[in-house]
Amino acid sequence: MKFKTFFWFVAPSVFMMLLFIAAPLVSVFIQSFQITQPVMQQIEVETCTPGFLTQTCTTEIKTVPVIDGETGRTQTTTAWVGLQSYKNVLQMDKFWAAIGSGNWGDILQIDFWKALRFTLMYTLVTLPLVVGVGLMIALAVNNAAKVLRGPVIFVSLLPFIITPVIGALSIYWLFVGDGILTAMLERWLDRDIAMFAQAWTIELLIYFYRVWHVAPFAFVIFYAGLQTVNMDTLESAIIDGANRFERLRYVIVPHLMPLIIFIALIHLMDCYRAFDEIIGFRSEAYVTSLQWLTFDFLTPDDAGNRAISRAAASAMLTMIGIVFLLILPLRRTWRDHKGGAH
Amino acid sequence: MASKATAQPLSLKIASGAFLAFWCVLAAFPIAWIAVMSVKSPRDAFAASAWDVITGPVTRDSGNGLSFIDIALGLTFLFFAVRWAFTRLPRMVEQFSPPGFIVLGWLVGSAVYGILFVLIFFGVLPSVFGALNSIAGPLGTPILGLTTEHYVAVWAENQFYRNFMNSMIVTAGVVTISLTVGTLAGYGLARSGSNLAFWLLILALVFRALPHSVLVAGYLPWFINSAEILRPIFGDLSPTLYGQPWAVIAVLVSINQPFTIWMLRSFFQNIPSELDEAARVDGCSHFQAFRRVIMPVMWPGVITTGLFSFLLGYNDFLVTALLLDAQNQTMVPAIAGYFNRETTTTDQVEAVAAAVSITAPLFLLVMVFQRQIVSGLTAGAVKG
Incomplete structure (x- = not known):
């Protein structure tokens, strides 16, 4: 295919990606070093209250935003502030103070570090669980009678396609207050339980939600991979006296390895941007993720202001994290590509 | 293949069945x-x-x-x-x-x-x-x-049908546009062995990894002020992009592009290239070959990819919550409105009913398209 034809085929797609993905990235990068504020002025205001004989008048100096005469909006200025927004997000002074005083736990009181801790742990803890559970379901379905497979796959797909917020909510409603499962646990353990009153129970539920939501995806992929396992290799393994576990360990898992890497890559990407579950479980006060932090900065506060520059800084920090997480798998892909080329 | 060597002991069968039921x-x-x-x-x-x-x-x-x-x-x-x-x-x-x-x-x-x-x-x-x-x-x-x-x-008093309509508009827009744009790109990438194509795919993979909040943080200031920024070009017709469903459609299409082109590319690679080469020999240009030869056989792949575009558009919370105002809100962010006023238990059950309403179309979707979802996922992944 000539370059010109190729260009016209991919142009619309590349144009959209550049306009709506690459350009915003540059814009965010620039904004993270800037800060836009309303121009303030100090004016003297005299307020009078009716009093006996004469009015009681007080003059005070108030700081108010300058209103543009033409458009009726507040005037704003944009200034370069360097790393100020990053400092505001990272709160390094508190960070070093916590380290200096030896109270490492205090670091996790700071919004950003709290979110970072959760996001990383969430990504890394659920990864092996998703792969493991997905593989187990795939093996079990592969083992089941042919008639059952269709309905089982249908049921298994439900947690995967359901809207993430709704999926999280549906689990939330089982446990909230004296929800049906909390009531069951209370009866079983014979004590009062409030699932949403402390961070660690919420966190466990979020972990559970993620595995519940993503394991079907891993299952479908692994199930397809299992259909192509080489039966001859499997039989020779049997003849060589390999038991069931050894066959799984030395024949099936290596066969599925590319798929496991694929799942891991997708999972790293998706899990790192954990967001919907924070909304669904309403865990903002206890457990937050990096993406939620940016969302929070972008949501207008009571005065209608959005902390755009802090959001940009937190977004850039989030990006750095994903680069670190993906650098290993991507290097591997790169080496494979080069190895394949030679 | 039920030879004696691979036959399973009863205990394993029971355990596997029990696990599956669980x-x-x-x-x-x-x-x-x-x-x-x-x-x-x-x-x-x-x-x-x-x-x-x-x-x-x-x-x-x-x-x-x-x-x-x-x-x-x-x-x-x-x-x-x-x-x-x-x-x-x-x-x-x-x-x-x-x-x-x-x-x-x-x-x-x-x-x-x-x-x-x-x-x-x-x-x-x-x-x-x-x-x-x-x-x-x-x-x-x-x-x-x-x-x-x-x-x-939920549907009559709280006018959830409006949110439903908005969801449908956004989702339909996302599916059609991302398929149109994505099919062309996917075909081009599948048929071009050049290094540029490889780098485009890697770039798309990197874009796929970006957290959406990063992108939205980039859009928001521009979208809110777009009327003033675009004034020199479009004059008084320049729109405020914030709150416009079609702006959200464009954003979601772009976010979805990396995945779409990867998936469609692997589908097009499965279509033998002799097919379009034959058409080229008969005197078709690349576009004619695409339209007359490839388009009739590409529908299974396109339907599968369309399903995933549908899920992305329909399930999105972050982008629609931040870029749409209350009038044009889609269903999923609208349900967050229920939490905020969830004061009585009646409100809570109404929120549950709204959640079920959102899930029902997805349920139907899996019922009708289960085979395509499974084959699509596997084709995309196994062929890589």
Whole structure:
């Protein structure tokens, strides 16, 4: 295919990606070093209250935003502030103070570090669980009678396609207050339980939600991979006296390895941007993720202001994290590509 | 392949079966349970005993109950309605739709079917059953509490249909545009072995990894002020992009592009390139070859990719919550509005009903397209 034809085929797609993905990235990068504020002025205001004989008048100096005469909006200025927004997000002074005083736990009181801790742990803890559970379901379905497979796959797909917020909510409603499962646990353990009153129970539920939501995806992929396992290799393994576990360990898992890497890559990407579950479980006060932090900065506060520059800084920090997480798998892909080329 | 060596001991079979049964319960339970909760009165929905939630004594006592006759006849009607939808309906659609407009025929057919179903099931049947119950004696006394009041409240009083319409607009836009743009790019990438194509794909992979909040942080200031920024170009017609569904569609299409082109590329690679080469020999240009030879055979891959675009557009919370204002809100962010005023238990059950309403179309989608989802996922992944 000539370059010109190729260009016209991919142009619309590349144009959209550049306009709506690459350009915003540059814009965010620039904004993270800037800060836009309303121009303030100090004016003297005299307020009078009716009093006996004469009015009681007080003059005070108030700081108010300058209103543009033409458009009726507040005037704003944009200034370069360097790393100020990053400092505001990272709160390094508190960070070093916590380290200096030896109270490492205090670091996790700071919004950003709290979110970072959760996001990383969430990504890394659920990864092996998703792969493991997905593989187990795939093996079990592969083992089941042919008639059952269709309905089982249908049921298994439900947690995967359901809207993430709704999926999280549906689990939330089982446990909230004296929800049906909390009531069951209370009866079983014979004590009062409030699932949403402390961070660690919420966190466990979020972990559970993620595995519940993503394991079907891993299952479908692994199930397809299992259909192509080489039966001859499997039989020779049997003849060589390999038991069931050894066959799984030395024949099936290596066969599925590319798929496991694929799942891991997708999972790293998706899990790192954990967001919907924070909304669904309403865990903002206890457990937050990096993406939620940016969302929070972008949501207008009571005065209608959005902390755009802090959001940009937190977004850039989030990006750095994903680069670190993906650098290993991507290097591997790169080496494979080069190895394949030679 | 059931040779003696691979035969499994009974214990393993039982363990594997039990695990599978456990997983199915686990997978379906939360979804099934909110569906049950949504048709009960608040006191039943949040009752501590599971049996009370299922039977709904309070709902029943307040006059919203189903008798044995209702349940039996209702289920029979449902069974035949569903069977009719899968046997007679396709035939009728094929018979009545003009050639070449089969997709349109399906859209009209399913819409008519849906309206008829709602009219009969919720309009005609209750009155018929009411008359039957009054003469049936013990079989006609209500045994199961069930009420649709929360759905009525959500859809009619809270105007959820507006959010539904917005969701449909956004989703339809995302699916059509991302497929149009993505198919072209996917085909180009599959047929070009150049290094540029490889780097584009890697770039797309990197874009796929970006958290959406990073992008939205980039859009927001521009979108809010777009009227002023675009004024020099478009004059007074320049729109404020913030709150516009089509701006959100463009954003979601772009976010979805990396995945779409990866997936479609692997589909196009499976179509033998001899096919378009033959067309080229016969004198077609690349675009003509694409239109006349590739387009007729690409639909399975396009449908699968379209399903995933649908899921992305339909399920999105972050982008739509930040870039749309309250008037144009889609369903998923709208449900967050319920949390904020979730003060009474009635509000909570209404939120549950809204959640079930959002899930129902997805449920239908899996039912109809299960095979495509599975084959699409596997084709995309296994072929890599």
